[in-house]
Amino acid sequence: MAEERHLDAARPGIDLEALQSWLGDAMGDPSQPLLAKPLGTDLGIGNVLFELRRGDVVWVLRRPPAVLNDKSASNMTREYRILRALDGTKVPHPVARGLCEDPAVLGAPFLVMDKVDGFTPGFTLPEPFSSDPHLRRAMAMSYVDALVELADVDWQGRGLGDLGKPDGFLERQVPRWLAQLDRYRTRDLPELDFVTDWLERNRPSMSRAAIMHGDYSPFNVMVAPEPPARVAAVIDWDTGTIGDPLLDIGHLLARWTNPGEDPVLQSQAGGTEHYPTRAEMAARYEERSGRDLSALAYYQCLALFKLAVILEGSYARSARAGVAEGDNMMAELVPRLSRAAAAFARGERT
Secondary structure, three states, X not given: OOOOEOOOOOOOOOOHHHHHHHHOOOOOOOOOOOEEEEEOOOOOOXXXXXXXXXXXXXXXXXXXXXXXXOOOOOOHHHHHHHHHHHOOOOOOOOOEEEEEOOHHHHOOOEEEEEOOOOEOOOOOOOOOOOOOHHHHHHHHHHHHHHHXXXXXXXXXXXXXXXXXXXXXXXXXXXXXXXXXXXXXXXXOOOOHHHHHHHHHHOOOOOOOOEEEXXXXXXXXXXXXXOOOOOEEEEOOOOOOEEEOOHHHHHHHHHOOOOOOOOOOOXXXXXXXXXXXXXXXXXXXXXXXXOOOOOOHHHHHHHHHHHHHHHHHHHHHHHHHOOOOHHHOOHHHHHHHHHHHHHHXXXXXXX
């Protein structure tokens, strides 16, 4: 395959000779050449992914990008711990095979895991999902079901008691994200003062603590390629923690587009037709999890506020590098997120 590289021709950022030395005989037949192929370059993902192949064994390597908006992002050790803790649960996830915490090997910590057979339903859908309305609806509901299963995991019993600080989780959110924003703020954002004030004044009691994904959307799930529609794996756990799981469903639904609406970011893959609405997905989550979603607007607003802060880091970095405003893709996207957060707070978007 033309994209595969041998040891001396790796993609910048990965040294296959060093990787082969680290792997030893842990992967496949060590007498076979180790090959690597970049993955995810069409999805705009932040972390760097490579498909690794040695003989008949295929794994995926995941490492942080060269530049982080915040030092807490892309935590490979955190992701590895969560993936191992999910083994044996009903939560679909990749099987983690190894973690390297030594940046001397590849320039950053990394983990390796099994490759998942499936597709990421971000921008487009393959057949038969693109034309079967029943599959689209079932696929969307499977996103919800995976969150229900995640929120039900005994995180303390699986060794994650020190992963996060659930006490005071919601109280910390606005100050934590404002502090991050202040580290790179270069402009005023519309509705920011209203959103932060509303979040502080309307903070609900926290739902029972659970494992949180932290960035849950169709871009971070893989769907099995054949019917019936189901999530084959939830991926990208590097921002996972122990906190309020309703922020995960809030993040999923805040970005979801109902028929006839303008999207906050982009509509679901293939458009909005034949997908369930936010209200239908919320009702399924509430019924199956037994958790109260009466304060869903709070979690939707908080999710978009948090996302706006994170993406403003990308805007600021590009602006400092001299990228013209018209060429900076975050120039209008971040203000749009701020306005959408305010719309959920005001009840203008439900």
